[in-house]
Amino acid sequence: MMELLKYTYLLDxxxxxKNIELLWSRYQKILDNKKSSWEDLxxxxxxxYFIGYLYxxxxxxxxxxxxxxxxxxxxxxxxxxRAIDRSDRAxxxxxxxxDNFNKLKEFYLAVKDIKNRxxxxxxxxxxxxxxxYSKLKPKDYF
Amino acid sequence: MKNxxxxxxxxxxxxxxxxxxxxxxVLVARNTHPDLMIAINKxxxxxxxxxxxLCHAAIIAREFNKPILMGVDGATKKFKTGDRVLIDFNxxxxxxxx
Numbered sequence: 001m002m003e004l005l006k007y008t009y010l011l012d013x014x015x016x017x018k019n020i021e022l023l024w025s026r027y028q029k030i031l032d033n034k035k036s037s038w039e040d041l042x043x044x045x046x047x048x049y050f051i052g053y054l055y056x057x058x059x060x061x062x063x064x065x066x067x068x069x070x071x072x073x074x075x076x077x078x079x080x081x082r083a084i085d086r087s088d089r090a091x092x093x094x095x096x097x098x099d100n101f102n103k104l105k106e107f108y109l110a111v112k113d114i115k116n117r118x119x120x121x122x123x124x125x126x127x128x129x130x131x132x133y134s135k136l137k138p139k140d141y142f
Numbered sequence: 143m144k145n146x147x148x149x150x151x152x153x154x155x156x157x158x159x160x161x162x163x164x165x166x167x168v169l170v171a172r173n174t175h176p177d178l179m180i181a182i183n184k185x186x187x188x189x190x191x192x193x194x195x196l197c198h199a200a201i202i203a204r205e206f207n208k209p210i211l212m213g214v215d216g217a218t219k220k221f222k223t224g225d226r227v228l229i230d231f232n233x234x235x236x237x238x239x240x
Contacts (some may be wrong), residue, residue: 057194085204095194112201118176123198 001050008063012107020114023047030130038136044129052124056115071101085110145208147187151225153218170221174199181201182239187229189236191217211236
């Protein structure tokens with residue numbers, strides 16, 4: 001998670017993608033292993049919370065909002081997100097040769113890729129995680 | 143995209159509710175689930191309780207050009223399936239029609 005933050009500060013999309021995949025692999029490994037312990041499940045819970053909420057909805061969003069201000073010609077965050085999600089040719093064409101815009105675009109696509117990842121018909125395999133977690137949850141857990 | 147949308151609500155309490163959507167509707171949910179995609183063509187507008195530009199509902203709304211009202215606290219309790227509502231996206235308001 002620290003590495004992911006580091007590459008986010010650097011806006012190194014390759015490093016960001018690599019570290020997201022490392023977290024996803026670890027999360028899947030825990031869910032795949034029937035012998036995973038309560039402690040392992042809580043590690044999976046931390047990863048799920050991080051890649052499913054904290055990272056995309058807080059850290060990445062904040063990073064996008066801060067960096068979009070430096071794009072010239074100016075573009076709002078809403079317009080930027082809509083342009084990418086709608087593949088708006090006019091806007092994407094206008095910024096085609098703008099390295100900073102394209103870097104932010106790649107960053108957003110990496111974030112969206114993990115945020116929208118579906119496995120076993122649930123975002124981020126949440127249902128499988130929830131079943132496993134409930135099974136191991138101690139009765140006296142508070 | 144329309145600034146004002148009127149329509150009949152479908153409140154999503156579980157993913158099974160997406161499969162009950164038969165006609166054009168205003169979707170009301172806490173957040174969205176991947177099964178939303180089976181009904182996406184019938185969604186006139188979305189109203190969700192959470193408020194974040196990178197939440198699933200916001201991304202899907204942008205991708206499919208659906209108007210969305212986010213951050214409506216208690217929407218799934220206030221609006222029941224079958225209610226008729228009027229949404230003003232400019233003023234970010236939603237009201238029940240009688």
